Amino acid sequence: MFEETARAKKYREDLLAFMDEHVYPAESVYEEQMAAADSPHTQPQILEDLKVEARKRGLWNLFHPHEEWGPGLTNLEYAPLAEIMGRSIHLAPEATNCNAPDTGNMEVFTLFGTEEHKEKYLRPLLDGKIASGFAMTEPAVASADATNIEMTMEKDGDEYVLNGRKWFTSNGCHPFIKVLIVMGKTDPNAETHRQQSMMVVPIDAPGVTVKRNLTVFGYEDREGHAEVLFENVRVPSKDVLKGEGEGFAISQARLGPGRIHHCMRAIGMAERALEFMCRRAESRVLFGTKLSEKANIQDWIAESRVEIDQARLLTLHAADMMDKVGNKEARTLISEIKVAAPKAALNVIDRAIQVHGGGGVTGDFPLAEMYAHARTLRIVDGPDEVHKMTIARKELKKYRS
C-alpha cells in the first residue's frame, strides 16, 4: 500500500539483519548482565557493544528528521523501523540511539537549542555518550491539562528560580543522564497556552534532586521513571528554550513524532507477543490437543493479527499525514493512534500471557513486562480520555453551524 522508498527499504533490511545477527542473540546476555549488576540503573556492556555495532552499520540516529544531524527520514519512512526496534524494546532503540526521551530532546535541541546547547548536549546525545530527561508530568495534578502545572519559574533578574516536583521523568536514573528539559509556569496569568516555558537544566544543578525511581507494575526500569525535586533551582535566561511562554508550543511539536514512535514500538511489541503466542500454542498439549488446534486459541491469534494490522495501518497513515500536512493538521490522527495502538498491543499481549499459563506473568517471558509498558502508554503523553476528547471535538465540529 504505502510505497516504500529505496532508502527506507535499505534501512529496513539492514535493521532486520542487525536484529537477527546481534540484537536477539544479545537478549539473554542482557538479562544476565542486568541480573548480575548491583543496581537496576546500570549500563550493561552488551548494550555498549550493540551501539558500536549499530553505528558501524549505519543504523544510528535513524529517527532524526533533519538531514544535517541524521538520515533525514520522513515519519513514514522511519515508522516501520521503530516497529522493528519495538520487538526488542530493551535493546534495539538504545542500541541505535533512537530511544525516548532522548529522541524528542535531540529534536528540541536541534530546533530550539542555542549553539551552546548543541555543543554541550546535542552532540554527545547524537553520539550516544550522554542521556537526557524530559520533566513535565507532576505527581500532584492531572498533567494532561497543561494549565494544571504547578512548577513555578519565577523571574529573578537574569535568572529564573524553579520550584516544584516532577515525576515520570524517564531516563532520570540512567547512568549517563546529564541534562533535563523542564516544563513549568513562568506566567500563571498569561493566556492558557502561553503560561508555560521550557528550560534546560543540568542534572547536577544545585537544587535538583532525583528522589527516587518509580516502579511500573513491579518493574524497576533501567533508565528509570524518576521523581525529581526542584528547590530554588536557578536557570539563566539563555537556557529558556525558544522564549518565555513557548513551552506549550514546543511540547506540541515534540510530542507528535514521539507518539508515532511509541505507537510503532508498541506494535512491534505486539508482533513479538503474537510470535510468542503462536510458538507456545504450537508446543503445548492440553487434553490431547495442541493449543494451536483449539478454536478459541485460533480466534485469539486471528483477532490479534487483525488488531495489529489495523493499528499499524492507522499509525502509518498518521505518519504519512504528518509528513504531508504537518503535526498540527495531523493532530487528531495522532490522538487516534495514541488510543488505538496501545489498546491493540495490550489485547495481544494479554492473550499471549494467557496462552503461556503461569509462565506468562513471570520474568521467564517478556510478556508481563511488555504489558506493563503498553499499559503505561495508555496514560503517558496524555491519557486515552484526553485524546478521545480531542477526536470527538473535531468530529462534532463538522456538524456545528
Place this chain on the structure above:
Amino acid sequence: MFEETARAKKYREDLLAFMDEHVYPAESVYEEQMAAADSPHTQPQILEDLKVEARKRGLWNLFHPHEEWGPGLTNLEYAPLAEIMGRSIHLAPEATNCNAPDTGNMEVFTLFGTEEHKEKYLRPLLDGKIASGFAMTEPAVASADATNIEMTMEKDGDEYVLNGRKWFTSNGCHPFIKVLIVMGKTDPNAETHRQQSMMVVPIDAPGVTVKRNLTVFGYEDREGHAEVLFENVRVPSKDVLKGEGEGFAISQARLGPGRIHHCMRAIGMAERALEFMCRRAESRVLFGTKLSEKANIQDWIAESRVEIDQARLLTLHAADMMDKVGNKEARTLISEIKVAAPKAALNVIDRAIQVHGGGGVTGDFPLAEMYAHARTLRIVDGPDEVHKMTIARKELKKYRS
C-alpha cells in the same frame, strides 16, 4: 495515504455530487413509495429515476473491473466509491447498478459465461434491466464448509438434474429477477474442492419455486433473501459454468471483490451512523447538558472514529493487495476485513442507536435497519469464525517447521 488516481478522483467527486443532488433527497421519497406499495418486493419509481440519472452522469457499472464492460477500475479505485454508496444502502448501489449479488454475477458471466449467457443475461444486467440471484447457502447445513452442500446435480444424458433447497438467495424476490447462478454437488466422491459445480438456471425453469422471503431482524428486504426449492430442475450441460467441478474455484474468485464491496459499504453505513450520532448528540439536552458535551458520548464518538478509520485502511489495503498480488494471495487479508469491518460498523451503529434513545430502534431512523444489515454480514459469505480460522492457520504456519 493511498494515492488517488485521477479517474478515481473524478468518479468520487461525481458520485458525491450525485449523492448530494439526487440520492439523499430521494431517501424520503423512497420511504413513501415503499410504504404505499402493496408488497415489500416492489420496484419504486424513484429508483428507476435514479438509475436514469446515474447512467446519464456516467456513474454506472463502476464496479466492473473489465474495461470492455465497465470503467475497469481497480479494487483500490472502486473501494472508496463503494463506501460512498453504502451511505444510502437502499438507493445508491442499485441506482449505479453496483448492487450485490448482481455485481458478482456479472463478473462471473463476464469471465465464465457463454456467448448466450452474455447476450441473454450479462447485457440486460449491465443495463439494469433484469436482476439475478446467487443460490449457494442451504438451510440444512453449515454452508461455510462447501463439502456440506447437499444440493444434488446428477448427470442425466446431456442434462443435470438439480434437487435441493437453498436460502438467503438475495434478489430472489426482486421484481426484475430473471436468473440464478446455482451451486451444487455434481460429484460427492471427487476431492473436496472438485465436488461442486455452478450452473445457470432461469428463475422460471420448471421445478424452481421461490418459497418465501426470509425476514432479517423483522425486515422484509425489498430484493428479498429467498428460500428457493429445486425439484428435478433440468439444466443443459452448456449452462454449467467453466466446467464440472469448478464451482468452488469460481466461488473463491467471486467472493474476493464482493467482500471488499460489502466491507466498504459497511464502512459507509458506519460513517452515516456516526453522522447521525453527532447530530443527535448536538441536538438533545439531558439534565441541563447537551449530550455532545458529555464525556461518555464523546468517548463513543472518538471510539467510532478510530474504529471506522482502522477498518477503512485495512479494507483499502486488502483491495490494494488484491490488485497487486491477486485474490488468492490476498485471501487472508480478505478474511481480516470480513471480520473487522462489520464489527466496527456494528459498534458504531449500536452507539448511534443508544444516543437516539427510543427512536434509535424504530423506523424513524435508518439505524436499526443498518444494524440488522451489518449483523448479517458477520454470517454471510462465511461467518467470522471461519475467517478467523483461515487467518490463524496462516499465522501459525510461519512457526511450523
Place this chain on the structure above:
Amino acid sequence: MFEETARAKKYREDLLAFMDEHVYPAESVYEEQMAAADSPHTQPQILEDLKVEARKRGLWNLFHPHEEWGPGLTNLEYAPLAEIMGRSIHLAPEATNCNAPDTGNMEVFTLFGTEEHKEKYLRPLLDGKIASGFAMTEPAVASADATNIEMTMEKDGDEYVLNGRKWFTSNGCHPFIKVLIVMGKTDPNAETHRQQSMMVVPIDAPGVTVKRNLTVFGYEDREGHAEVLFENVRVPSKDVLKGEGEGFAISQARLGPGRIHHCMRAIGMAERALEFMCRRAESRVLFGTKLSEKANIQDWIAESRVEIDQARLLTLHAADMMDKVGNKEARTLISEIKVAAPKAALNVIDRAIQVHGGGGVTGDFPLAEMYAHARTLRIVDGPDEVHKMTIARKELKKYRS
C-alpha cells in the same frame, strides 16, 4: 441460596407444567394464527385459549402484590415466575395476565385509583378483558429527564386540557386497548419533581389519536408501541391520579417492580437463547467437528451461563431488597439490574444468533426478535447511561465529606 417459600415453589411448579403442557406447544400455533391475520395488531384465538387455561390453573395475576387483588407474592417470590414467562415472551406473560404495561397500570389503579377507576378499568384489566397503555415518553425530548416532558396539562375550570405527543406507548395498538395513563406537566414552574401529573384518559376521548405503530428493528409488535397525539383532550379533575404534581412520585413507585419484571423476563429469554445455542451447536458439523466440540463455541456457552447466573442473582437480590427496604432504598440496585440484565441477555442472544448462522437473523428462530426486544430494554425506562449516573452518584457519596 434464596430460600423458596412453599407457595413460590407451588406456583413455580405449576407454571412450569403450564409452559410444558400448553405454552411451548402453542408457539407454532401462535405463529400461524398471526401470519394468517390481516393485521399485526390482532388477538389470536390461541392466546385467549391460553388465558382460560391459565386462569383455570390459578396462574393468573401472579404479579399482583396486594392480596385483595392477586396472590400477593413478594417481589422475590414473583421474580422467578417472571423469568419463566420470559422464555415464551409472546405468550406466557399475557396468558397469565402478567404482561406490561398492564401490570404497572393495575398496580397504579390499585394504589391511586378511584372507585370508579377500579370498577371501570381495574376489574376488567384483572379479568384480562381489556388492555391499557402508559403514555410517558415523548419523541421530541430526552424523556429520561422528567423535566424535559413537554405535554401540557392546563387547568381549565374543573378540567385539564392536554396537548402533546407521546410515543412508545406500549399496548397502544392492542385490539383490547381501553385506557391510557398519561404523564404530563401541570405546573412547569413547580419544583423539578412536582411539575408532573398523571391522568386517566380513555382511549376514545375526543382529541386522542393513535397515529401509528413504531417498528422495533423491523418488527411490528402485536401490542404496538404507539405514537399517540393529544389535541385539546379534556380530562376531568377526578381523573388526576393521587393529585396534581404527584406524577413523578407515582412513576417512581410504578417503575421499581416493573424493572424487576423486565429484567427477569430478559433473563428468561437469555436462558431460552442459550438452550437454542446448545441444541444448535450439538446438531451442526463444520469441517468434521460438531460445533459443540469447538473450544470457541464452548467458551461462548460458558460465558453465557456465567452472565445469566450473575444477572439473575443480582435481580433476585434487588427484588429481595425491594421487599425488605422498599423501592426507594433499593433504587440503586434497580438501576444496577436495569444495566446488567439486558446486557447479559444481549450477549447471550447475539452468540446464539452467530451459532445459528444465517437462520439466526431470520424469523425461523426467535433469536433476532429477542435481540430487538432486549436491545430496546437498554433504552426504555431510562437508558443505561442515566442508570449508571444514579449508581455512580450513590457510590461517590460515600467518599464525600
Place this chain on the structure above:
Amino acid sequence: MFEETARAKKYREDLLAFMDEHVYPAESVYEEQMAAADSPHTQPQILEDLKVEARKRGLWNLFHPHEEWGPGLTNLEYAPLAEIMGRSIHLAPEATNCNAPDTGNMEVFTLFGTEEHKEKYLRPLLDGKIASGFAMTEPAVASADATNIEMTMEKDGDEYVLNGRKWFTSNGCHPFIKVLIVMGKTDPNAETHRQQSMMVVPIDAPGVTVKRNLTVFGYEDREGHAEVLFENVRVPSKDVLKGEGEGFAISQARLGPGRIHHCMRAIGMAERALEFMCRRAESRVLFGTKLSEKANIQDWIAESRVEIDQARLLTLHAADMMDKVGNKEARTLISEIKVAAPKAALNVIDRAIQVHGGGGVTGDFPLAEMYAHARTLRIVDGPDEVHKMTIARKELKKYRS
C-alpha cells in the same frame, strides 16, 4: 439476601473493627519495613504484631471448617470475611492465619494427615509458627491437565523417590517455610485420575532445592512463587496422603474452598480499588471539572459497582451450594466464579489505574500490584479456558439424549 448468622455477623463486625483499628494503619508501616529489609522474603515485625492482636481478638483460623480446629464456619459464613481480608491483601490474610496456601494445606492435614503430620505440621501451622507450600504446577507442561504432570514418584521399598521440577509453589520463599505437599505421578499407567499421589515433604529434605522465586509482573512477592527442584528426594510411604493414587481426589477437595477464598479476596481487592477510584476522581480536576463529575468516569464507577455486586453474589451462591450439596456437585459453580471474579476485579482495577494517571502503575498506589495478582488468578488453579470447558460440558449435557 443471604441471611447472615449471628456468629457470622459477630466475626464480620470484629474483623471490620480490626481492619480499621490495626490493619489499614499498619499498611504504611509494612511498606516501610519491607523497603528497609535486605530481602523481599522477610517477615516484617508489623505482621507478627498483627498476628498477636488478631489472635487476641479471636480472629484466628477463621477459615477452618472443622470445629475441632477452628470456628467451624460454613463456606457461606466465611466468604464475606475473606472478602474483607482481601482489602488488605498483604496483611489481613496472614494476620488472621487465613492465607493461602496454608489454609488448603491445613485442611488437607486435618482430613488426611497422620497423627505425626498433625503434631509436626498442623499444630504449628494453626499457631502461625510455620509456613507451608503446595507443589503441583510444573513449568514444562500445561498442568491444568493432571495427566500432563511429569514429576515421577517411584516406589523403592518403603519409600518413594521423587524427581521433577515444580514452580508457582507459593510460600516457597517464606522465611517460615517448613513443609511442602507435593503432587506427582506414582503410576503413569493407572486410569487418568488415579495416576497421581500427594506426599508430605519437609523443605529441608535432601534433594529439595528452592531454585528461585518467580516474579509476577515484576513483583517479588514476599511469600514467593518458587521454582523447586526435586532430585531423588526420598519420601517414606507413611507420608503419602490418603493413599497412593489419591492425589487427584485430594486436589479436587482442596481446591473448592480455596477458590471461594481466592474469589472473595479478589472481590475485596476490587472494592478497595473502587474506593481508590472514587476518592481519586473526587480529588482531581481536569479542564475545569472534577473527574468524578465526568460522565465517562461515572460510567466506570457504575460498571465497577455492577460487576463487583454480580461477582460477589455468584461467589456467595457457590459457597452456599458447597455447603448444601458438597464440593463435587457445586463444581460447575466453582468454575463459574473462578472465571467471573478475577475478570470483574481486573476490570475494576484497570479502571482505577486509569483514573490515577501515571500514579496508577507505580508502587505509590496498590493498584498495579492488585492487577498483577488478579491477572495471575485467571491462570492459577486452572486457567479460565479449562473452567469454561467444564461449564460448557455441563450445559451441553442437558441437551444430549
